[in-house]
Amino acid sequence: MTTLGMRGPVRIRREHAAVLVTFGLLVAMFAAGSIVYPGFGSGQVVVDLFIDNGFLLVIAIGMTFVILTGGIDLSVGAVAALSAMLCAFLLEQWHWPVAAVLPLVLLVGIGFGFGMGYVIHHFEIQPFIATLAGMFLARGLCFVISIDQISITNPFFTEWAQTRIPLGEETNLTPTVLIGLAVLAGAFWTLHYTRFGRAVYAIGGSAQSALLMGLPVARTRIGAYMVSGLCSSLGGLLFAFYTISASGLHEVGTELDAIAAVVIGGTLLTGGSGYVVGTALGVMLLGTIQTMLRFQGTLSSWWTRIAIGVLLLLFILLQRLLGSSRTRR
Amino acid sequence: MPGAVLEMIGVSKGFPGVRALADVDFRLFPGEIHALMGENGAGKSTLIKVLTGVHAADAGEVRLGGDRVSVTGPQHAQTLGISTVYQEVNLCPNLTVAENVFIGREPSKAGAIRWREIRRRAAELLTRFHVDVDPGVRLGACSLAIQQLVAIVRAVDISAKVLILDEPTSSLDRDEVEQLFTVMRRLRDDGVAILFVSHFLDQVYEVSDRMTVLRNGRLVGEFPTADLSRIDLVGHMTGRMLSTLEQLHVPEETARVQAEPVLKAQGVGRRGSIAPFDLEIHPGEVVGLAGLLGSGRTEAVRLMFGADVADSGTVALGGKPVSLRGPNIAIDHGVAFCPENRKSEGLIEDLTVGENIVLALQAANGWLRPLSQAKRQELVGRYMTALRINPADPDMPARNLSGGNQQKVLLARWLITQPKLLILDEPTRGIDVGAKAEIQKLVVSLAEDGVAVLFVSAELEEVLRISHKIEVLRDRRLIAEIGNIGSVTPEGILEIIANGTTS
Known part of the structure; x- marks a missing residue:
């Protein structure tokens, strides 16, 4: 963790505590899994975490931007599903070339983010309500495109789904993992080394102050929702690559998983404090819980939900504790 | 003297x-x-807001360095060289000191921010102003x-012609104020024009x-x-040039002090609001709080009500x-409070007069017991009869009443609960003379x-007329307690307010 803080604005400070706790928990959980279940502690299990949760990672990273500004984006799952649907429809029904479809779909995601950000900023609508509207709109549009699931037979997609990049002897990566990591690196750089990224933090700290300090509040806030829209769209595409299909029923509730991952990763829901690295750890933690249940075999998958619920509660309480000791100063 | 850097000529602004x-x-x-x-x-504040472009002046002009300017907003003011630091620090507490100084112009x-450069330059600036803080620490x-001070450093580093400090000291302690003054003097010596507002x-x-x-x-x-002597300054501020004021009947001191006090406060205070003070009020006693506006009168009585x-x-x-811990506890112990701002904090204008009156009871x-x-x-x-609320219609919406009658409705609301201690914050402000006299009579x-x-009032005559004991506040501190005997005059109280001593 400390290597990330060498030259940046980051140093070991109290805000890091939450990220470190998540990291510690992740390591402990993984160690426990390795001891209890044979075969758990392999490199492939780690890589599978990325493969199975790559789309969630990308979506949660976009969500981090929005939450850092003090907002929330409930539309991410629906926008992801819509992106996958649109992509599948254009490829399968209209037979558009992949090179045209992918950029178009990403633009639609960005457009969704822009629309919601615009409404939130200029009409001073609660982000919760504006993105809830966006969620219904996107989900509805999915079914306008098709009521049924669309299977993707496009060769680019089927090949992609089978591509394995060998890493060592028994471990294989997929392109999804690489994209997820690239998005993570890009998001980190954007948040910590660009004016846009710093303005995101400033708005989360105090939008009023940011305005008086002459920061481009409108542009930054809308920009954060556009990043989230882009990430949702990309996440939807990754999910389509993963399942080689698209459906209006896919990724229901993903927005809540993403929010959970962001919060467990140590980002404050009130904005202004948090790291994408934490979000990645949060996604991994959620993935580890699922993997453990899969290895266990007899427990119902609902136990994942219960574990996530307990974790969320713990982390929110932890934030409260860290936060209150901060204000007491 | 060199020419004025900033000039306002014939500026008017109406709301x-x-x-x-x-x-x-x-x-x-x-x-x-x-x-x-x-x-x-x-x-x-209006003047400052005109200077910083928050409000546009209705008439008159603002000149900067001799040229007429029309400031369109705080951002524009800053590019012209006018920076403002408000009482509320307008920085981001979640970012580091260094980043707060440079954000927006890193x-x-x-395309990549150079953090090392930011930290180095921030450290230089902070050293120059003798601000002793690690630039890497979180501002909060x-x-x-x-x-x-960080806000000032940022403001000065952006543009250093005119610096407006709007009540910067109100929540600082003595050493911190000294530190601020040192920086202010240094800036002045560098040729910065500083506009300073303080109570x-x-x-x-x-x-x-x-x-x-x-x-x-x-x-x-x-x-x-x-x-300008302090007494003259206070005279100018209040418009009371210590001419003879009508002297009225002063109630004589009685033996009521012997009784158990209704309220006894010892060392009660709140940081940033009012310094710790002692206060005793006996049954049947009227205690007046006197002081300039902003001297902590309202703050003091709000503490007494929770x-x-x-x-x-x-x-x-x-x-x-x-x-x-809260007003409900005070109410349970028989304390009633009529706040200063009867429209926003007391009266519910959409309810009828009758509904307003029974609210507290x-x-x-x-x-559960209607x-x-x-x-x-x-x-x-x-x-309504006792207080002569006019018009005597309990079903009328409270908003339709005159100020004086609204005040009486509020009084009625609390009197109905038969309080042991009644706190009145500016009960006679903004109401006509007749209603004023009636309310004073009622208090007596x-x-x-x-x-x-x-009893809190900005009008010294009023305080003198009805109180048995007067507490004098200044700079958010209770500085004197005087028994209201015949020799006390508004001038005497003004002098205490100005000089901080009983002479």
Whole structure:
């Protein structure tokens, strides 16, 4: 963790505590899994975490931007599903070339983010309500495109789904993992080394102050929702690559998983404090819980939900504790 | 003297129903600390808002370095070289000190922010201003004084011609104020023109070179600080040039002091609001709080009602120690409070007069035991007659009443609960003379019936007329307690307020 803080604005400070706790928990959980279940502690299990949760990672990273500004984006799952649907429809029904479809779909995601950000900023609508509207709109549009699931037979997609990049002897990566990591690196750089990224933090700290300090509040806030829209769209595409299909029923509730991952990763829901690295750890933690249940075999998958619920509660309480000791100063 | 860096000529600004600034001239020279003085509502903030472009002036002009400018907003003001640091620090507490100084104008290379450069330059700036803080520390972890200084460093580094400090000292302690003044003097010596607003007379006299006094939106005058005595300054601010004022009957001191005090406060205070003070009120006693606007009068009485929670001291009500965590506790112990701002904090304008009157009693009874209709009508009728609320129609919406009658409705609301201690914050402000006299009479008769009254008023005559004991506040500190014997005059109290001593 400390290597990330060498030259940046980051140093070991109290805000890091939450990220470190998540990291510690992740390591402990993984160690426990390795001891209890044979075969758990392999490199492939780690890589599978990325493969199975790559789309969630990308979506949660976009969500981090929005939450850092003090907002929330409930539309991410629906926008992801819509992106996958649109992509599948254009490829399968209209037979558009992949090179045209992918950029178009990403633009639609960005457009969704822009629309919601615009409404939130200029009409001073609660982000919760504006993105809830966006969620219904996107989900509805999915079914306008098709009521049924669309299977993707496009060769680019089927090949992609089978591509394995060998890493060592028994471990294989997929392109999804690489994209997820690239998005993570890009998001980190954007948040910590660009004016846009710093303005995101400033708005989360105090939008009023940011305005008086002459920061481009409108542009930054809308920009954060556009990043989230882009990430949702990309996440939807990754999910389509993963399942080689698209459906209006896919990724229901993903927005809540993403929010959970962001919060467990140590980002404050009130904005202004948090790291994408934490979000990645949060996604991994959620993935580890699922993997453990899969290895266990007899427990119902609902136990994942219960574990996530307990974790969320713990982390929110932890934030409260860290936060209150901060204000007491 | 060199030419003025900033000049306002004949500036007027009105809001619906208020003339906030009327034909005001103002000059600010480079290398001076200029205090802007006046009571609350004198037009200080409006003047600053015109200067920073928050409000556009209705008439008159603003000149910067001799050229006429029209400032369109704080951002524009900053590019012109006018920076403002407000009482509330407008920085981001979640970012580091260094970043707060440079955010929005970070040095960067190929699109990437150069953190090392930021930290180096921030450290240089902070050293230059003798601000002792690690630039890498989170701003929210710094004291308020440091935050204020960081805001000043940022403002000065962006543009250093005119610096406006709007009540920067109100939440700082003495050492922190000194630190701020050191930085201010350094900037002045560098040729920056500083406009300083503060309610604290001592501080103004300590740091300012000249001052401009406003009263009721009009310019009273521009004075070198050294040539203006405090008593004259207070006179200019209040418009009371110590001429003879009508002397009225003063109630004589009685033996009521022997009784158990209704309220006994010891060392009660709240940081940033009012310094710890002692206060005793006996049954049937009227205690007046006197002081300039902003001297902490309202803050003091809010602590007595639990509207704000004190962070030091103890309060005993009726001899029993009470922890005043909220108004409901005070109400349970027989304390009633009519707030200063009757429209926003007391009266519910959409409810009828009758509903407003029974509100507190109903609340005290609990919502599960509604007052019967008959009982309600009887009570409302009785108090409306007793207080002569006019028109005598309990079903009229409260908003339609005149100010004086609204005030009586509020009084009725609390009297109906038969309080032991009645706190009145500016009950006579903004109401006509007749209603004023009636309310004063009412206070006196309540006291005769054994109710203890804590009475806040900006009008010294009024305080003198009805109180048995006067507490004098200044700079958010209770500085004197005087028994209201015949020899006390408004002039005497003004002098205490000005000089901080009983002479």
